[in-house]
Amino acid sequence: MRPQSIAVLGGTGFLGTRLVARLIKEGRRVTVLSRDREQHKHLLVLPGLTLENCDVYQEAQLSEHFRGKDVVINLVGILNERGFTGSGFRRAHVELTRGVLQAARSAGVTRLLQVSALKAAVGAPSYYLSSKGEAEQLIRESGPSLDWTIFQPSVMFGPGDTFLNRFAGLLAAIPWAFPLARPNARFQPVLVDDVVEALLCCLHGGASSRQTYQLGGHQVYSLREIVALVAKLTGRRRWIFGLPDFAARMQGFIMDFVPGRPFSSDNYRSLTIDSVCTEDGLARLGLKPQSMPASARLYLGALEDNARLSHNRASAGRKQAIRP
Numbered sequence: 001m002r003p004q005s006i007a008v009l010g011g012t013g014f015l016g017t018r019l020v021a022r023l024i025k026e027g028r029r030v031t032v033l034s035r036d037r038e039q040h041k042h043l044l045v046l047p048g049l050t051l052e053n054c055d056v057y058q059e060a061q062l063s064e065h066f067r068g069k070d071v072v073i074n075l076v077g078i079l080n081e082r083g084f085t086g087s088g089f090r091r092a093h094v095e096l097t098r099g100v101l102q103a104a105r106s107a108g109v110t111r112l113l114q115v116s117a118l119k120a121a122v123g124a125p126s127y128y129l130s131s132k133g134e135a136e137q138l139i140r141e142s143g144p145s146l147d148w149t150i151f152q153p154s155v156m157f158g159p160g161d162t163f164l165n166r167f168a169g170l171l172a173a174i175p176w177a178f179p180l181a182r183p184n185a186r187f188q189p190v191l192v193d194d195v196v197e198a199l200l201c202c203l204h205g206g207a208s209s210r211q212t213y214q215l216g217g218h219q220v221y222s223l224r225e226i227v228a229l230v231a232k233l234t235g236r237r238r239w240i241f242g243l244p245d246f247a248a249r250m251q252g253f254i255m256d257f258v259p260g261r262p263f264s265s266d267n268y269r270s271l272t273i274d275s276v277c278t279e280d281g282l283a284r285l286g287l288k289p290q291s292m293p294a295s296a297r298l299y300l301g302a303l304e305d306n307a308r309l310s311h312n313r314a315s316a317g318r319k320q321a322i323r324p
Helices: 014-025 037-045 059-066 087-107 127-140 164-173 192-201 223-233 245-255 265-271 292-322
Strands: 005-009 029-034 049-053 071-074 111-115 147-153 177-180 211-215 239-242
Touching (some): 005 014, 014 029, 029 037, 029 059, 071 087, 087 111, 111 127, 111 192, 127 265, 147 192, 164 223, 164 292, 177 223, 192 211, 223 239, 223 292, 245 265
Parallel strands (some): 005 071, 111 147, 147 211
């Protein structure tokens, strides 16, 4: 039987690198499309993986690379844009999805897996969520020739994430007290590997055809509880205090101009919607989510050990300094 042939957009990112590794392990033929193949040549250590240069915003190029593929997986997403008008979000989420749909139709590909975001919806308060919602609408209205499945994960965590690790970095950089916007915003964080398993369950369609799956972890946390957990796991004692909304909006505005944008006005608007599932998509797929504290301890715990060693060294140094 011919192995399934899959094209992946966004295969070099946090979720994508884990997904393509599992696809290869399970015997699929995987083509990862990238604008700069040279930056991601480390992926070529995976036997059976093809890494191809492609401007994913050019429909003709996409169509050429999609030919002969059984499935297209679109993982592309951005949390912040360079400007402030939403055009960056629309390009990455809406315009790209429109091009993917047209290219798939032209190339004869009939199966699409799209990773969106929990609470994505047309008219959502943030550019991020509303553009993701518009992309979903395009897929649902694409016609009977396309067999699609949409995944809506809450915030994802795992080794190398930009969620728990970002808070760990901020806690290390900010002593004593940690100001937090929207501390009562609620999340249902899901392990990245659980999202990978969900995608693998739906490669062939069947019962998952034309379905949308909300993907969340086993527990709901407030943002304050998440930051407190990171502080505990990394050995950083901090007073975490919530900012009033006017101060949080000001924080977002100021951070809009900070390189890397650790927080932004659009992030603030996303936080006004709780990222909590209304149905258990993992259970529908026969999957059980893994615990965030247990999983995060495996990769954030090293930071706690380093912090403890640094504290012990500093204490030893002080004792030597005062020794008569």
